[in-house]
Amino acid sequence: MAKRVDYSLEVSSTSNKNPDPIAEGSKPDHWVDKAGTAFQNPWKSWRPHTFGERLALLPTAMSFPSPPKNIAEIMPIHKPTWGAGPTKSTGGSEDSDSSPKGDGKDQIKTTWLGHACFLVELPSRLGPSEEGRGVRILFDPVFSDRCSPSQWMGPKRYTPPPCNIEDIPEIDAVVISHNHYDHLDTHTIRTLLKRTTRTPHFFAPLGNGPYFKSLGVPTSHTHIMDWWESKRLVITQSDSKKPLAVDITCTPGQHFTGRSLTDFFKSLWAGWAVEEVIEDRASASREPTKVYFGGDTGYRAVLDGQNEDEVPVCPAFETIGNKFGGFDIALIPIGAYLPRQFMSPIHCAPQDSVRLFKDIKAKRAIGMHWGTWILTSEDVTEPPRRLAEECKKLGIEEGVFRVCDIGETLWF
Ligand SMILES: [Zn+2]
Numbered sequence: 001m002a003k004r005v006d007y008s009l010e011v012s013s014t015s016n017k018n019p020d021p022i023a024e025g026s027k028p029d030h031w032v033d034k035a036g037t038a039f040q041n042p043w044k045s046w047r048p049h050t051f052g053e054r055l056a057l058l059p060t061a062m063s064f065p066s067p068p069k070n071i072a073e074i075m076p077i078h079k080p081t082w083g084a085g086p087t088k089s090t091g092g093s094e095d096s097d098s099s100p101k102g103d104g105k106d107q108i109k110t111t112w113l114g115h116a117c118f119l120v121e122l123p124s125r126l127g128p129s130e131e132g133r134g135v136r137i138l139f140d141p142v143f144s145d146r147c148s149p150s151q152w153m154g155p156k157r158y159t160p161p162p163c164n165i166e167d168i169p170e171i172d173a174v175v176i177s178h179n180h181y182d183h184l185d186t187h188t189i190r191t192l193l194k195r196t197t198r199t200p201h202f203f204a205p206l207g208n209g210p211y212f213k214s215l216g217v218p219t220s221h222t223h224i225m226d227w228w229e230s231k232r233l234v235i236t237q238s239d240s241k242k243p244l245a246v247d248i249t250c251t252p253g254q255h256f257t258g259r260s261l262t263d264f265f266k267s268l269w270a271g272w273a274v275e276e277v278i279e280d281r282a283s284a285s286r287e288p289t290k291v292y293f294g295g296d297t298g299y300r301a302v303l304d305g306q307n308e309d310e311v312p313v314c315p316a317f318e319t320i321g322n323k324f325g326g327f328d329i330a331l332i333p334i335g336a337y338l339p340r341q342f343m344s345p346i347h348c349a350p351q352d353s354v355r356l357f358k359d360i361k362a363k364r365a366i367g368m369h370w371g372t373w374i375l376t377s378e379d380v381t382e383p384p385r386r387l388a389e390e391c392k393k394l395g396i397e398e399g400v401f402r403v404c405d406i407g408e409t410l411w412f
Pocket of ligand 1: 178180183255256296
């Protein structure tokens with residue numbers, strides 16, 4: 001049996017990675033007021049919904065499609081092995097580009113747990129002789145059946161979670177993109193807190209402090225951050241192995257927030273960049289890895305009948321690509337995009353996702369934010385099909401920006 005290794009976790013430093021620092025005394029463009037109690041999308045690529053548009057969505061929402069009867073065949077669910085065993089119950093991933101190279105310990109592992117929830121494990125060693133595990137980050141965990149204020153009504157899962165919350169391996173950080181119910185779930189956070197003897201660190205955008213406090217997350221483990229703020233998480237292991245460290249940076253995106261009728265735009269939304277930190281580059285056998293998590297975002301606001309290529313796009317993604325110099329793997333939303341006029345300001349359709357992928361200079365990507373709840377009017381199996389078409393149009397090679405099965409682990 002593997003020797004039990006004790007880990008200690010600490011946040012060692014905080015910095016700001018904004019390529020355009022905010023002048024002293026002025027407020028950031030995405031703050032509505034100087035106190036930072038409400039937020040906005042500060043770009044021409046954003047258009048707020050009119051009251052008429054919201055009203056017009058109601059009948060559409062009544063007739064959202066149902067999942068096909070054979071959904072269990074179309075979207076098989078695998079019990080996660082987290083990379084320790086065959087990635088699928090049918091045995092091994094068919095795609096060699098996303099299979100482990102050697103023992104896979106120099107690679108990033110991603111396991112999709114449905115919708116926007118991923119467990120990402122960074123490479124587990126810096127040098128060839130080291131053992132142990134890499135830094136583990138759980139993004140946007142939601143295991144409840146309905147993503148709604150109530151478990152009696154609201155969108156209900158059509159694909160089950162691939163495991164129980166208790167089955168998730170020990171994690172170091174839980175990173176949340178924003179407070180919508182399909183990304184932040186009270187039951188899941190409570191269960192994660194209860195099941196572990198070592199509390200993970202929670203990272204979330206501005207305005208979410210009171211929420212985590214109400215669930216009993218210690219202040220020392222709650223990190224509420226503005227766009228471009230960055231924190232270094234250091235994991236020290238008891239057996240004198242070199243500490244593992246990552247910089248976790250909150251990045252801009254185009255979206256909105258609110259869990260009730262009174263808190264629209266009162267907390268911030270974000271994507272996240274995770275960079276492995278290798279202090280002693282000379283003795284490391286590889287480059288530090290970088291992961292991007294897109295959360296929930298739109299890319300441009302398109303009106304029906306408008307030429308999509310002529311509307312302004314959100315400039316934040318190009319800035320992110322330049323600032324971080326690209327990513328080894330990006331988790332990018334591809335679903336919840338119809339009706340296009342209503343959804344485009346807040347959600348990427350595949351034609352947006354592929355452009356975002358290029359803007360952030362990612363080497364590889366997995367499409368997420370689909371396959372779990374019916375939130376919009378496109379057919380539930382359409383996003384991956386459309387993604388493949390859009391990749392082809394932009395000359396993105398097959399398998400470079402792909403989807404995976406729920407519960408499946410891939411290596412990058
Ligand atoms: Zn959202």
